[in-house]
Amino acid sequence: MKNVLIGLLAAAWLLPRAPAHAQATAPGAALPLVGRSTGTTYRSPRFPGGPDSLQAALRRVLPPASPAFPGPLYLALELTGTGRPRNSYFLPAPVGAPALSRAGTQALLKRLEQLPAWQVAQDAPSQPGMRPDFIVLPLVLGAPAGAPALAYSDELPTFPLPAGAGQRPLAFNLLGLLQRQTRYPVDDIRRGNQGTVYAYFEVSETGAVEQRRIVGSVSRTLDAEVLRVLQLAPDALTPPRQQGRPVRVGYVLPFEFRVVSQVR
Numbered sequence: 001m002k003n004v005l006i007g008l009l010a011a012a013w014l015l016p017r018a019p020a021h022a023q024a025t026a027p028g029a030a031l032p033l034v035g036r037s038t039g040t041t042y043r044s045p046r047f048p049g050g051p052d053s054l055q056a057a058l059r060r061v062l063p064p065a066s067p068a069f070p071g072p073l074y075l076a077l078e079l080t081g082t083g084r085p086r087n088s089y090f091l092p093a094p095v096g097a098p099a100l101s102r103a104g105t106q107a108l109l110k111r112l113e114q115l116p117a118w119q120v121a122q123d124a125p126s127q128p129g130m131r132p133d134f135i136v137l138p139l140v141l142g143a144p145a146g147a148p149a150l151a152y153s154d155e156l157p158t159f160p161l162p163a164g165a166g167q168r169p170l171a172f173n174l175l176g177l178l179q180r181q182t183r184y185p186v187d188d189i190r191r192g193n194q195g196t197v198y199a200y201f202e203v204s205e206t207g208a209v210e211q212r213r214i215v216g217s218v219s220r221t222l223d224a225e226v227l228r229v230l231q232l233a234p235d236a237l238t239p240p241r242q243q244g245r246p247v248r249v250g251y252v253l254p255f256e257f258r259v260v261s262q263v264r
Contacts, residue, residue, distance in 0.1 A: 083120050
């Protein structure tokens with residue numbers, strides 16, 4: 001007999017049963033974006049000079065938008081302890097979106113090798129949704145439509161705690177709350193579709209959650225399910241801050257789907 005087990009990983013094991021809608025919130029309470037604590041300090045890789053310096057450096061090395069270089073693209077970097085890429089790859093584009101050719105991928109990665117080494121926190125343990133050696137960079141090719149969102153900031157935003165959760169010490173985060181409300185589509189289970197869907201959104205200077213979209217794809221139906229859940233994310237209670245100033249930041253969150261078969 002074959003049983004199919006479904007795992008939505010990363011932070012789901014930390015959560016109590018979530019309410020049907022993330023918008024219902026408890027007054028005076030907050031939960032972090034990622035991680036196990038209520039802290040808002042950013043603990044993933046930092047670029048020398050800060051996120052503004054990163055934007056300037058990317059503008060210098062990135063080519064203009066063209067059929068060979070469609071955009072935006074999302075670059076995943078796994079870093080060594082010295083801040084150099086151990087592994088780098090582009091997230092798979094959603095179905096129907098233009099994708100880089102192999103030659104285009106290699107050419108763009110070659111340009112990005114010109115960037116200086118990142119600063120990796122040596123004492124920061126991995127937490128759900130937050131690794132000290134991993135970052136996903138949105139790459140905007142050509143002139144941006146407006147002021148682009150920063151890739152990170154000193155302080156992460158906080159979000160409303162769901163109503164009914166009480167005032168107990170927090171052991172979960174917004175990422176886990178959203179994962180808890182995600183359902184594995186039956187057709188994807190039957191077909192064995194699995195992997196990590198990456199969702200992107202921006203938190204503005206006022207805390208508004210905007211620009212929600214899928215930037216790393218597995219299948220149309222898994223992408224649609226993650227996008228549905230992403231629409232439940234409430235606006236932030238406190239916005240991201242860089243050197244004490246509210247800023248707009250873009251975030252990429254993973255939603256991992258796994259089908260595990262057991263034969264009895």
